[in-house]
Each structure stands twice: as structure tokens, then as C-alpha cells.
Amino acid sequence: MLTGREFCVTRIEKTNTSASLPQKCQHCTMRHAGLCATLTAPEMVQFNAMSHTKHFSAGQLIRLEGEPVSFYANVISGAAKTIKSTHDGRQQIVGLILPGDFIDRVFVEHAPCSVEAMSDMELCAYPRGRFEAIVKKDPDLEHRLLTLALDDLDQAEEWMLLLGRKTAREKVASFLLLLARRSHHFSCPHLVSERQAFAGPLTIHIPMTRNNMADYLGLTTETVCRQMTSLRKDGVIDLPDNHCFTCPDIERLEQEADR
Amino acid sequence: MLTGREFCVTRIEKTNTSASLPQKCQHCTMRHAGLCATLTAPEMVQFNAMSHTKHFSAGQLIRLEGEPVSFYANVISGAAKTIKSTHDGRQQIVGLILPGDFIDRVFVEHAPCSVEAMSDMELCAYPRGRFEAIVKKDPDLEHRLLTLALDDLDQAEEWMLLLGRKTAREKVASFLLLLARRSHHFSCPHLVSERQAFAGPLTIHIPMTRNNMADYLGLTTETVCRQMTSLRKDGVIDLPDNHCFTCPDIERLEQEADR
DNA sequence: CCGGAGCACTGATCTGGATCAGAATGGCAG
């Protein structure tokens, strides 16, 4: 079995062989493999030199809101959430962090949100000081970081539409679609055509509990459950087990998600 | 009366005399006066050289989603909204653009959202090509733009908590609080203490219709109206007329907004 | 002056999703 470090390096090398990869997919508006995909060979060497693998187990806190940030990291495996909460305890997940994503905002002294692992995670971590030193000397790299931040903003705005205006069923469908697109990406970004990869009903892992889904969608656990069974009964998805689903017809799911 | 151009220049000069202003207020997490506040004297000269005033009237479209971007701009007066909508017409305002804000994301070829004026507006516009050329040659300026994008992301995440987890009353209160903080900023950023400035019940302008408020808060017009009258009856705010309010006790309003 | 359009507001009713309650399942420790 590979260690996280090896895996990370492998990915960087692979993505760099296939010349200038676009940062965004024209079909799904998702970014591909985050920062790593944009690194040049010399940058890659620098980052690898200072990287080390970190592990977190499900439920563990990676960052606490307001605490000083000590490292940045690429997610190798697992999933995390960034949380905001009202003072009386209602909470809203404001960001999903999946394999290929970067934690967290560059040049922000203190963490703007808490980050918590939703499953066991493997990170490729970079010490904050050394990471920022490299970025400061490389305007082009900073430009790419700016672009990534703008992509995050895009996604946040898309999610505001979901939270403010979509029904429970549309919310759940949109979420499953997001997972489908993200899982697909990370496994084979740009190597096969979108449609081809979506053709077969591939199995998609849901790396979190129904409760976390609810907190991400602005719903309750019960409502998420009901919508999941409703989508299953209507043949939109299959649910072989609690943490997996397959989708026989992605276009149908897109329709359910509305946008 | 001043023209927009004169006003914009005046502000730039004023903010630059008072040495390195912080970009964020420690009390309210809002950014102050956007890009302008961070410009150095030589940058200011460059920007002024290529700026020209643009006017838009209420309801006019400033950007159409997906269309190529031809200019960036600082807002001098008035208010605009950025919109996302489902394919069946439900719409959600994902961003408020108020005086001091910057339109729009740098280095994004095509507009990610439509932008529409909600009142008559005066902009200080910069042609896209020339603006980007300046930024590309100035890594430090790009760094500041990155920081602004991250601030926008912060605000978007705060709004996700509101959309997903707050009640109608809390939503309306949060919105009024946002307006109060923003109006106050633009008039006197960092020149007086927050508390002092908030002490008197200053009158705050609401630069949009109830319908736009609803689209920003993920509610209906009717619910916004009801919550406004409810807050008035409970003495949280006064409503001298439809597009103004005063707040006798900001802390009370903060409590109603929950966070 | 009137008439019409747009906006703010209010009352009555309806309903999607929250809340409450409990059953079924599965994983794990002993």
C-alpha cells in the first residue's frame, strides 16, 4: 500500500506530464485537483521537500476558528467540513473539503472557520512559514492561488442559490450530483471525456453521515433520509448501502437538481 | 455638487494620507472601501489616468452572466446585486454591491453572475485590458486583490449560515445590521471608534425594494414586510419611511441577528 | 383631475419541512 506522501508525489508528476491542464472543467464548473495540478516541475520539487504526511481520524478537529494557522495542506484521502455556527448551536457546513482540495486560505493569519474531519483523512501538509515564503517569491503561483480562491467563491455562490431557493429534494439531488462530479474528477481528470465517464452507473461513495449532509444542505437529518428514500423509490438512484449510491441516469439526476 | 470622478479621487487621496490602514475592521469583519483604500500613491495615479465615470439607472443590467467582461469598476454611489437563478426562474441574490465595493472578479474572462443596478449608480470604471496589465506587473497589488477575494469568500460563508440556519426574523435583523455597518464604514472608516459612531441612532438608507431584500435573504416579499413591522412594533428599529430605518440600540439588533 | 402601474403592507389559508417519538440496523466491546 502506498503512503500518503508517495501518492501525492505520484499525482503531481502525472498531472505535470500532460502539459497545461485547464483549471476548470467546462462541463461541471469544478476545479480539478486544486493547487497540485497547476504546479511546475521546480515548484513541485520545492513543495515536496517541505511536505510531510498528516493523519486525522473521523471527528477530529483540524483547525479551530480564530486559532493561528500553522500549516497548509492538500487532501489526499478522506473528507472534512468547514463549519459556521450561530451562538445557540445551530450549525451550517460552509465548505466541503474532498481529495485534491487545498486547506486552507493562504495569507490569513487566523482560521476563518473551524475545520473538522468527517472521515479518516490523509493530508500532505506544508509548514505555513515556508509555504508563504515560496509563494511570496513567485507572483505567478500567487496568481494561481487567486484563481483558486475565485473558484471557491463561485462554488459558495452556487450553494447560496441552493440554500436560499431550492426544495429539499432539489438540495439532496444537487448534493449527490456534486459528489458524482467530484469523485469522477479526482479519479481521472481530463483523461476521458465527461460523458463517457458518466455513461456507466459508477458507484459513488458518500464520505459522511446523514447528519453532516443535513448541515451542508440546511435541512434536518430526517428530511435528508426521506428525500433519499424518495429518490430511490422513484428510480433516480440506487442505494446499495448507507454510504454509497449509484445513478443509472445522470441526466435525470441533473434534472432533479434543477441547475 | 461633485461629479463621481472627483469624489472617487478625493476618497483615494484621503485614505492614503492616513498611513497603512488595516483592510478589515476588527469589530465587524467587513472590508473598508475595497481596493481604493489599499492603493499606493503611484498606483493611484495610474488608475486615475485610465478611469472614467459610468452611470447606470435602477434596473439596468451591468453584466450578463457568461458575457465577456469589458471593464472593472469601483462603486461610488448606489447599489447593485449579483444574481443566480434556477432554470425555472427562482432567483437568489448572491452578492450585494455597495459604495466602495469593486466590480468584479479579476482575471475571470466571462462574468460568473449577472449584475444589476438596484438604484441609480455611479461607477469609477477601468478598462479591463489596461487594468489587468497594471496588475500583472505589480505582484503586491495582486496580493491585495487576492486578499479582497478572500474577504468576499468570508462574507459568502457568513451568508450561507444565514440562508441555511437562521429564522426569518434573524435574517431581516442580520440584513439591517449589515447595512448599518456598511453605511457607517464608508462615511468614516477608522476615523472614529466603532462604538462612538454607533452610539447615536443614525438614519440608514435601504437602497432597494422589499422584493430585493427577500431575494437576498431567501424569503418572500410578504415575510420581509411582516418581519420589518414586527421589529418596528417591538421597538428594535424605527421606520420613518419605506427606504430608511434608525436603530435606537445596535446591541439589541445584534442580539436579534444572533451572530 | 383621473387612471394605471408599482410597491408596501395585511389577513386568511395552506403546506413543506421541522419536530417529536420510536423502531430497525449495524458495529463494537466484553
Place this chain on the structure above:
DNA sequence: CTGCCATTCTGATCCAGATCAGTGCTCCGG
């Protein structure tokens, strides 16, 4: 194996906010 706990799921009920319907106000053009 048994017992415990966390999680998923389902049913019954409730209620915040949507929907529907109508009033009053202001602005504006003729």
C-alpha cells in the same frame, strides 16, 4: 453470544413561512 451506542429510517403532528387575495399609497403621464 449479549448489551450498548450511534446511526438510519419511518410515522404522526406541528408550525414558520409560502401562497393567495385584496387594500392603500405614491408616483407619473395624459
